[in-house]
Amino acid sequence: MAKINVNGRTVTVDADGATPLLWVLRENLDLTGTKYGCGIAACGACTVHVNGAAVRSCALPLEAVAETDRIVTIEGLSRDGSHPVQRAWMDLDVPQCGYCQAGMIMAAAALLARTPRPTDADIDAEISNICRCGTYQRVRAGIHRAAGGKA
């Protein structure tokens, strides 16, 4: 049994300590918005926030998560889809299949929290999530829009 704090609530999970946080979220906590894409921290589909930073949850074992760590998933990013990144994504119709988008949005939100007005170079350096549908152009525009730029 481990205690972790997810989306503002402390929950108890019955899972092996080696289980990646991704699967704890998806299978033990029914938070399926966070996606599995590679399992080796190579694609970003599983990105969540741990204490505000973007973390690839497929490579973070449950035993490495402290009870005091604040985990936020896509389900907890905002109450009603009103986070600036979600709103920008809505305005620009960013998602195609959408599968990568939870991770993309979480990565973008973490970037903006740290760098409120990111440059294209900041985006290139910080956003390495894979989108096979190829939404990158709109993702970039969405980040600028969420930052208050015009895109």
Add this chain to the structure above:
Amino acid sequence: MTTNPTRTINPTRRAFVTGSAAAAAGLVLGFTVPLGRGGGAALAGAGHTDEITAWVVVRPDETVIIRIARSEMGQGTLTGLAQLVAEELACDWSKVATEYVPPSRNLTRGGAWKSFQTTGSRGIRGSHDYVREGGAAAREMLIAAAARAWGVPAGECRADKGVITHGPSGKTTTFGKVCAAAAGLPVPDKVALKNPKDWTIAGKPLKRLDTADKLTGKQVYGIDVRLPGMLNAAIRQYPLFGARLRSFDAAKALAMPGVRKVVKVGDDAVAVVADTWWQAKTALEAVDVVWDEGPHGRIDGADIAAMVDEGLDAKDAFVGNKAGDAAGAIAASVKQVQATYSYPFQHHATMEPMNATALWTPERCEVWCPTQSAEDALAAAAFAAGLTPDRCEIHRMHLGGGFGRRGAGPIHDYVHQAVRIAREMPGTPVKLLWTREEDMTHGAYHPVTQCRLTAGIDDQGGITGLRVRISGQSILAGIMPGRLAGGMDPVVFQCLAPKGDHAIAYSFPNLLVDHAMRNPHLRPGFWRGVNANQNAIYLECFMDELAHAAGQDPLAFRLKYMKDHPKSRAVLQAVADKAGWGRPAAKGVHRGLAQCKAFASYVAACAEVSVSDGGVVKIHRIVAATDSGHAVNPQQIEAQVEGSFVYGLSAMLMGECTVKDGRVEQRNFDTYEVMRIKDMPRVETMVMPSGGFWGGVGEPTIAVAAPAVLNAIFAATGKRVRDFPLKHSGLRLA
């Protein structure tokens, strides 16, 4: 796939209305081909909306549900199809919801929704007429019901945004108020479709209908399916195509936490069923498996290359396009130019790995899965279930990418396996999920080919004859041999065909295009853009070579051979003009062009590229144009064009599946590299619908992505890359 979809337009239509359904659901409108049984009007089990199939459902609360037969995998077809129906229905767009039609319902209703195939970029181009007719027929019935209630001629009434108005009196009512009455009326035999010029919903850059849930984690994909009592399965499949399971020892795995069962799946896979997928996957690693490697265990990439290489000079080949006497003309020319290109295996790499959830009992089987081809998924489920298709059901989930991997042909292996596993646990739903590694090594790969092009050149630098020899793998031979035409695979000739959706967009007096079929053991598949991808590289890069050999401008050189191809000329000229072709680019920046006709659309691109002395390639900007005849949602066409560059350039720059000991070597995204946001050029898309035809959108542009960039790289470096991916040529992205 090149062929036009075979379908019947204007089938015999028949209302299907049942009292209970009409009462429960308001109006259910639509039409169907005559039913095989039951006389048509009575829908078995009709009693609530979900069990009644039709294109349009109108509810008393004014909600309009538009039924969708094709699959949404990101390409926006769901929204586009709904726009087409809503346009003719004249409903309030803000009241529109959508719903998938299940394939078994299509079977029992005699194919009322025709094809579910979401392949070949034909979601819209293959169904625009009959879905619009479905909307128009519904509108007429709603108007007729209102007119009848008012005692006025229907011809005096019109519908707009879900409101019906009687012109002379000014009386109004709404769809929701008359839907029950309309349900009892006959479906009109003939309906007139609007002139696209008058469209107010279709043709507009409306927002997608399926975005909100994708921003909050609420969208349920196949991988997210949860059913009461559901267990989870992980699978280990044959390590190489042709291998078989000899034996396995599950003792260790069975003792591990959560494990319920270890199951042999067919004769080439073993699966662990556990409470959670992570437990199943962990336990699977403890299963010792002995494989019988079969005949392919010693095949390496070099063997495949040699096999394909041999075909370049082979005497026998299938002729795909022939005009005049290419060989004679080339031989008689003052100069000959020849080049050989090759294109490797590629993987679809959908972001959502293969998965399916199955619930089996001796009487019935249900499957929840992502599929581009619900009919094929149903067939796979029924076969694996040992049941007739009418006892099976496919619940389609939004796809986390398709790109052809979940498309036509017997490639629903994941569905088949899920049902086989579920059969071992009757009454318990089991979700099967492949690891990325299983997904990567059990694909339906973009086929491997080489191409030798030979041209004869006259003293003006003009082309006297062109010879195109393709050697390599046939998708149809690999997965749909029944579709071969006398042994020939017509799909091989995309963008090089004499006519049709993939006609070559040049006219040469002497031309010979043929194919020496050489099929390696890897399973091929339709990979977004299919054979247009490499064929456009072959032809468009070679045209560039010929232009440079003749010392002529690549645009002017191409246009000389495009006199009979006005639509192709128009898109090519458009990208050249917008990109500033003929005017100097920024310092160090060079341009390249490409055009082709694919999936019945005309596309072109101009790329702006710089290459540093160290071989670092930077793609600055792409100007692209698409003429798909009609443009149902221009902003979604832009999205497809933008995405096409990511897909096409990922393959050209870095993607390849290599073979060692018969196995695909790439196992995950660390070795199968794809573009990321830092690699993404700025894409400027021109949507140029010229009317009069319906072309595809999701795939055509991929074909021009690579050659435009390659021709720009040549302009920048003088170096012609003919083997892919580019990373082997000493060039790389920043």
